[in-house]
Amino acid sequence: MLDIRFVRENPEKVKEALKKRGYEVDFNEFLELEQSRLTLLKEIESKRALRNSVSQEIAKIKAKDGKIDEALIAQMRNLSNELKLLDERLKEIEQKVESFLLFIPNIPHHTVPLGKDENDNVEVRRWGKPPKFDFEPMPHWQIGEILDIIDFERAGKIAGSRFAVMKGLGAKLERALINFMIDLHVSKGYREVLPPFLVNKEAMIGTGQLPKFEEDLFKVSDPEFYLIPTAEVPVTNLHKDEILSEDDLPIYYVSYTPCFRREAGSYGKDVRGLIRQHQFNKVELVKFVKPEDSYDELESLTKDAEEVLQRLGLHYRVVSLCTGDLGFAASKTYDIEVWIPTQGRYREISSCSNFEDFQARRANIRFRRRGKKGTEYVHTLNGSGLAIGRTVVAILENYQQKDGSVVIPEALRAYVGVDIIR
């Protein structure tokens, strides 16, 4: 959420910034609402002040055995009734203002490249080289079926499309990757967190999934919960409504969770294989930092995610998302894209973002500086470190052998327990 005062006082700046995202917003109605909200607020506050002072007078008279003027009481009764009506009107306006702001995306950082869609994203760097094959490489789903470690057919039977069953060393590989990544990040100073996979509506609003993207989420009713689409939601909201001390910052968390996504509107995209699933595993990095540090923290967060791929020996590139491709809550995002041989292109395996105070304002996460009065919002960041399913895809495809077996990357062998899956 953007700062209401900033929007009120700089509507042109906000409008200009959002235009870069391809976002046209009409601020006229908002500005009118704000105007009437402030006018009404002043009226209500002065009437409340009057009511409070008269009530206090009454208390004093009563204490001194005095008699209360019935006419005065009647007058105050009217004032109270009037206030009730005004309060209702104010609440209506406030709700409109609030919901307007909840639907406004974050402002892009000035270093974010201008652009319309993913074609305008800018490559920042590459690491490693794509593997060379002296045979025709197979897509991962075929490898998975031949080795009997991924079962899409039976997953369809028990759940439906966009689900997979991992079996044998496939299941072990998945579990090994989770442990490998968590261990690596913990060694870098991240604290491991295992949160609930179901959260309430407030948490979803806090990180920005709601109210705008309800159709992307799985929801259960009675009682009402949402399935998390990423660990970002429970982990960022860990500190919802808290005032942290400056000494607590920065806070680094690493969290493994399954992620649940409706994938509404992606019919026909990546229908085969593990790339796009309704449920997938992910190890996520989350940071809470001081505002002046957040862009350095974004760089180091991205490097921490990259290190996973480096240790696995997987070729990748990092792209800076352009203004038009930026997510709703993000100010700046680096995507890490891993090389997928059978597709002849790079696919997103991690997305690292700085949200500045956008989520902190929604979730009300603040901190106090030593010796200073008042509070400030923290900056929140997160990034996949990494998406497990897509890492499995990358390993199967990049490490496949002519005989159909798959070599396990060195760094992972202690976790999987074998050197090769055949």
Added chain:
RNA sequence: GGAGAGGUGGCCGAGUGGUUUAAGGCGGCGGUCUUGAAAACCGCUGUAGGGUUUAAUCCCUACCGGGGGUUCGAAUCCCUCCCUCUCCGCCA
């Protein structure tokens, strides 16, 4: 699922209709004392919004788990929801 007890500032904790502008304590900040520190003592110390001043300031409003109600007036009374704890039952 049944029965009961609770939810108060950064933390602990008092407060059942009107000097409570939320007692007291802890923590934090500043000061006195001290070679320095500790201890002791003194003072200050919640958040948010609106207004005001050149500014430091000052004024007003809201907030005692959320929402609603009663009342001139609610932390306090009523309704409702959420959460925590204890006991019983069930259970991985």
